[in-house]
Amino acid sequence: METLITLLVGVLVAVGVYLLLSKEMLRIILGTAILSHAIHLLLLTMGGLKKGDVPLLQEGAAEYTDALPQALILTAIVISFAVTAFLLVLSYRVYQESGRGSELRGQRDE
Amino acid sequence: MNNLLVLPMVLPILMGVLLVFLRPYIRLQRALSLVTLLASAGIAAYCLEHIRHTGIMRLDFGNWLPPHGILFVGDSFAMLLVLAACVVSSIILIYAFSTTGLQTEEMFFYPFVLFLVAGVNGSFLTGDLFNLFVCFEVMLLASYVLLTLGGRKMQLKEGITYVLINVLASWFFLLGIAYLYGALGTLNMAHIAVRVAEAGQGPLLTLISIIFLLVFSLKAGLLLYFWLPGSYSAPPTAVAALFGALLTKVGIYALYRMFTLIFVHDPLVFQIIGVLAILTMVGGCLGAVAYSDIRQIVSYNVILSVGFVLTGLAISTTASFQGASYYLIHDMVSKALLFLLAGTVVYLTGRSKFHEISGLIRNYPLVGWLFFLTMLAVAGIPPFSGFIGKVYIGLGAIEVKAYVLLAVAFLSSIGVLYSLLRIFLNSFWGETTISEDDQKHFDKSLGLPLVLLALLVVAMGVGTELLAPYIQDAAQTLANPELYIRAVLGDNLE
Numbered sequence: 001m002e003t004l005i006t007l008l009v010g011v012l013v014a015v016g017v018y019l020l021l022s023k024e025m026l027r028i029i030l031g032t033a034i035l036s037h038a039i040h041l042l043l044l045t046m047g048g049l050k051k052g053d054v055p056l057l058q059e060g061a062a063e064y065t066d067a068l069p070q071a072l073i074l075t076a077i078v079i080s081f082a083v084t085a086f087l088l089v090l091s092y093r094v095y096q097e098s099g100r101g102s103e104l105r106g107q108r109d110e
Numbered sequence: 111m112n113n114l115l116v117l118p119m120v121l122p123i124l125m126g127v128l129l130v131f132l133r134p135y136i137r138l139q140r141a142l143s144l145v146t147l148l149a150s151a152g153i154a155a156y157c158l159e160h161i162r163h164t165g166i167m168r169l170d171f172g173n174w175l176p177p178h179g180i181l182f183v184g185d186s187f188a189m190l191l192v193l194a195a196c197v198v199s200s201i202i203l204i205y206a207f208s209t210t211g212l213q214t215e216e217m218f219f220y221p222f223v224l225f226l227v228a229g230v231n232g233s234f235l236t237g238d239l240f241n242l243f244v245c246f247e248v249m250l251l252a253s254y255v256l257l258t259l260g261g262r263k264m265q266l267k268e269g270i271t272y273v274l275i276n277v278l279a280s281w282f283f284l285l286g287i288a289y290l291y292g293a294l295g296t297l298n299m300a301h302i303a304v305r306v307a308e309a310g311q312g313p314l315l316t317l318i319s320i321i322f323l324l325v326f327s328l329k330a331g332l333l334l335y336f337w338l339p340g341s342y343s344a345p346p347t348a349v350a351a352l353f354g355a356l357l358t359k360v361g362i363y364a365l366y367r368m369f370t371l372i373f374v375h376d377p378l379v380f381q382i383i384g385v386l387a388i389l390t391m392v393g394g395c396l397g398a399v400a401y402s403d404i405r406q407i408v409s410y411n412v413i414l415s416v417g418f419v420l421t422g423l424a425i426s427t428t429a430s431f432q433g434a435s436y437y438l439i440h441d442m443v444s445k446a447l448l449f450l451l452a453g454t455v456v457y458l459t460g461r462s463k464f465h466e467i468s469g470l471i472r473n474y475p476l477v478g479w480l481f482f483l484t485m486l487a488v489a490g491i492p493p494f495s496g497f498i499g500k501v502y503i504g505l506g507a508i509e510v511k512a513y514v515l516l517a518v519a520f521l522s523s524i525g526v527l528y529s530l531l532r533i534f535l536n537s538f539w540g541e542t543t544i545s546e547d548d549q550k551h552f553d554k555s556l557g558l559p560l561v562l563l564a565l566l567v568v569a570m571g572v573g574t575e576l577l578a579p580y581i582q583d584a585a586q587t588l589a590n591p592e593l594y595i596r597a598v599l600g601d602n603l604e
Contacts, residue, residue: 020278025270032277039284046292069291072240076284079247083280086254087273093258094266 005045012038025091029084036080040073114157115169115182118150118192119232119245126224136215140207143220144200147227151196154231158189162583166597168237176237176598177301183237183598187435187584191234191363194439197566198355198446199227205450205559206348209457214260214346222259226252226352233360237598239290239297242364243283246329250276253357256349257341268344275337279328286321293318300598303372303591311375319373323382326368330361332420333386335413339397342412343405347453350405354412355446359438362419366434369423370588371595384424388518390417395525402463404537407529408445408452411488414522415441421519422503430506431585436577437499440570444487444496447563451481454560455537458550464533469542473549476557478538480564485534487567489527495570 012034019031047070052063125146129139161167167184170176184192203223210219229249236242254276258269291297293314294305306315324334331338342353365383373379394414398407419441422434454477455470456462471478487494500523507516570577587593 028274032274032281035281039281039288043284043288043291046288068297072287072291075240075244079244079251079280082251083247083254083273083277086251087270087277090254090258090266090269090273093261094270097261097263097266 001049002045005041009038009042029087029091033084040076043069043073112167112169114153115167115184115235117153118196119228119235121150122146122224122228126221129221130218133216136212139220143224144203146224147196147200147203151193151200154189154193154196157184158186158193158580161186161189162579166594168597177296177298180238180241182235184235185587185594186580187588188234190435190439190580190584191359192231194442195227195230195356198442199352201559201562202348202351202446208553208555209348210346217259219259222252222255226256230356230360234363237299239287239299243287247280249360253353257345260346265344268341271337272341275328279325282321283325286318286325289318299371300595303595304599306372311373316376316379319379322368323379326361326365327386330365331358331413331416333390335390338413339406339409342409347450350453351446351449354449355442358412358416359442362416362438365420366423366588371591374591380424380426383420384515387417387420387424388515391518391522395522398525398529402465404452404455404462404464404533407533408448411448411526411529412445414526418519418522421515422506424515425506425510425512427506427509428585428589429509430503431588432581433499433502433506435581435584436502440495440499443563443566443570444484447484447560447567448488450560451477451484454556458552464537467537468540471538472542473544474552480560481534481538483564485530488530490523493571495567497571498574
């Protein structure tokens with residue numbers, strides 16, 4: 001299971017990097033979003049996927065699933081959400097200011 | 111008692127949130143934010159003294175004993191940097207009072223400055239790797255806003271580059287954390303250090319350490335500095351000074367923490383850091399000499415000093431750690447002053463290329479002489495503050511016979527001197543081009559923060575002895591990571 005998820009992470013990273021390397025601002029932002037999903041999956045996988053029971057002490061299970069990665073991911077998701085929102089607003093402002101397509105690199109004749 | 115440790119981060123955050131609700135009352139906002147930063151500085155100073163007497167302070171949140179909970183660890187190195195950050199940012203704030211337009215101030219300028227400082231202080235104090243990531247993000251998000259606030263085209267353009275680079279760096283940070291958690295199963299920095307020492311730093315852990323090196327190099331501007339000059343010269347002067355004084359220092363601090371506490375067992379990494387430092391200094395020198403825009407030159411000086419401070423890490427002896435601690439604090443103060451002066455010159459003349467300006471010292475003698483003083487301090491000429499740090503890093507380099515590093519580090523000082531002397535000779539000397547009638551009024555409120563910072567530079571140079579016990583303590587902890595580990599895990603190590 002872990003191997004499968006790691007492969008999925010690899011695919012997501014590949015897609016994210018491809019999008020990051022494009023010229024369109026919107027694609028780049030989507031790329032960062034996909035990259036962050038990839039890293040969240042990786043964090044989850046690194047903690048071990050399903051090792052045991054729900055981490056509630058009273059249940060008396062022999063082994064518990066690690067709850068820490070989930071806490072980390074929750075934090076990371078909030079942060080990447082905020083940053084993506086900021087990036088979207090920023091690129092919209094750039095679009096408004098420059099009046100032309102949301103291209104990142106300077107004018108073509110530069 | 112140890113609860114004080116959290117205040118340098120929590121105080122600015124709470125006040126920042128409060129200020130959001132006080133939006134129309136700009137005067138109140140100014141006063142409150144200044145008081146908050148000064149109070150944080152006072153607390154940091156008190157903690158520093160406390161650490162010297164009773165050893166490293168630790169605060170376990172929610173009483174979860176390490177390695178289980180998140181914790182703040184205050185050692186002298188971190189606390190010195192917190193103190194310097196608070197003092198410098200409060201002085202920059204005074205400059206911001208008179209230069210930031212009302213329109214920008216109303217767009218929550220002060221709350222974001224406070225959030226930035228909170229993130230910086232949190233990064234210095236935390237003892238948990240993931241918490242370090244969170245504090246980094248607090249600082250970065252505030253810096254994104256401050257960089258783009260005002261929405262001039264240049265700011266937006268540089269803002270996008272800056273945000274994207276940092277998003278990517280944060281991604282690598284998370285990658286490193288994920289791998290490290292997978293390999294060692296802990297995120298408490300002291301606990302990681304223990305486990306790395308137990309398991310031995312094999313190829314896998316060295317690879318992870320290289321990922322962290324990449325992340326923090328991006329943040330600190332160690333070789334990967336290509337985003338830095340643009341984004342540091344785009345925002346208004348006060349914000350640029352905040353960035354120049356604080357942001358790269360957090361990356362440098364993180365590098366020091368990682369490679370003095372956790373990944374200390376592989377000499378290869380230190381060689382890599384040495385090479386990176388040399389390349390950074392050479393690149394910074396070239397940039398500082400190549401450009402004629404004052405703000406660009408000043409930004410490249412930041413890069414130069416990053417390279418210089420990290421030679422201290424590449425050498426890694428007690429002496430070089432002492433030098434690096436001195437130099438980091440000096441660098442915060444003097445780079446803030448340098449950025450403010452550069453911004454003041456641009457504001458007064460309306461031009462930013464140094465060969466378009468001439469004879470400023472006749473119009474504004476105060477600015478001229480302060481620039482001269484700063485130039486000497488940054489180049490490391492006694493009796494100013496840069497001298498002692500350079501001496502100690504030099505001593506460390508001689509101790510371990512790293513002569514190439516030594517040569518490049520000291521030659522880079524000449525690059526600094528040359529790049530700033532060029533500005534001084536061209537812009538401040540020579541025939542004055544501004545007649546007395548046209549010259550812009552130099553307000554006293556602009557002069558005050560400049561003079562305060564200059565006094566600090568002189569005081570830190572003359573009063574080196576006063577700082578010495580704290581610096582020695584900081585260097586001791588950096589050179590002997592057991593001290594830090596015992597302070598965190600002491601009671602329940604096994």
